[in-house]
Amino acid sequence: MNKIALITDSACDLSNELLEKYNIKLLPFKIIFSDKEYDDKLEITPEFLYKKLPTEIPKTSLPSIERLTNILDEAVRDGYTHAIIITLSSEFSGTYNSIRLACENFDEITTFVYDSKSLSMAEGVVVLETAKLIKEGKTFDQIVKTIPTFSDNTDIFFTIDTLEYLKKGGRIGRVAGTIAEVLNLKPVITIDKEGCFQTYSKARGKKQALSKLLKIAKSYTENNKCKFWIMDGNALEDAKCLFENIKSLDNVVDCQLGYSIGPALGVHTGPGLFGFIVEKVD
Structure with missing residues (x-):
């Protein structure tokens, strides 16, 4: 019988409660300031990051392969036969490739490394749905075949105050060149099926951006x-305003507020972001 461990990186923005509920192991990114470095989510909060951003934009580095190896070693000791590892888009980070290469050299457990081609709770949804299948007792092969459908059914849309942080972090993708640098123009950004940022539409100011998000x-x-x-x-x-408007739409079976962009992503998007992740469930 399969005993399957589930691992993800901290860009998934899952709450500690959900990580604990589904026994999901976390690989934190490193948030590196000039005087100190922190394990994302474990040692630094979004509030701390946004307070520091005006004076210093920290660097980020990939999750530790040593930590991954320790998690896999522990899984083997605990009787796990398989491990599924879900990462943020390989277009934004080398995490997927570094983990995939590390797993090729780890023979004690059967691993499957999946590039979610997304981030934040769009990645988190894929992790959660996978966790539910594990809890239901589905086999490793069944789960591996099903995971891509979660990505196919999940999308992300958001707006930001400024492109400054995406530019500085080199994460701007296909948003570059599509946004005129004019006063108060807000992009509504999505992530395409290749895992890249892409401008979905443009809005004149925050109020119009909110209206466009609601229309989407x-x-x-x-x-x-x-x-x-x-x-x-x-x-x-x-975000509260967006929540109040979306939750009353027809066919909304669940709408949740309170998902903060974690430090690993907040470094690259800056303050003033709001938006939603949507999962089609039928």
Whole structure:
């Protein structure tokens, strides 16, 4: 019988409660300031990061392969026969490739490393749905075949105050060249199926950006039952407004507020982000 461990990186933005509930092991990114480095999510909060950003934009580095090896060693000792590892998009980070290479040299357990081609709770949804299959007792092969459908059914849309942080972090992807540098123009950004940022639409100011996000959300619910996760990066009031409007749409089976963009992603998006992750469930 399969005994399957589940591992993910801290860019998934899952709460500690969900990680504990489903026994999901975490690989934290490193957040590196000039005077100190922190394990993402474990030693640094989003609030601390946004307070520090005006004076210093820290660097980030990949999760520790030593930590991964320790988690796999522990899994073997605990009788696990398989491990599934889900990462953020390989277009944003070398995490997927470094973990895949490390697992090729770890023979004591059967591993499957999956590139979610997304991040934040869009990655987190894939992790959660995988965790539920493990809990239901599905086999390793069944789960591995099913995981891509979770990615196919999940999308992310958000707006940000400034492109400054995406530019400095080199994460701007296909947003570059599509946004005119004019006063108060807000992009509505998504992640395409290749795992890259892409401009979905443009808005004149925050109010219009909110309106466009609501229109996108409504388009998903016209023909599908959907779950929504409302996220923010130091923009809780905007997220609350989005939440209040989305939760009352037809065909919304669940809508949750309070998903903060973690430090590993917040470094690259900066303050003022709000948006949603949507999962089609039928």
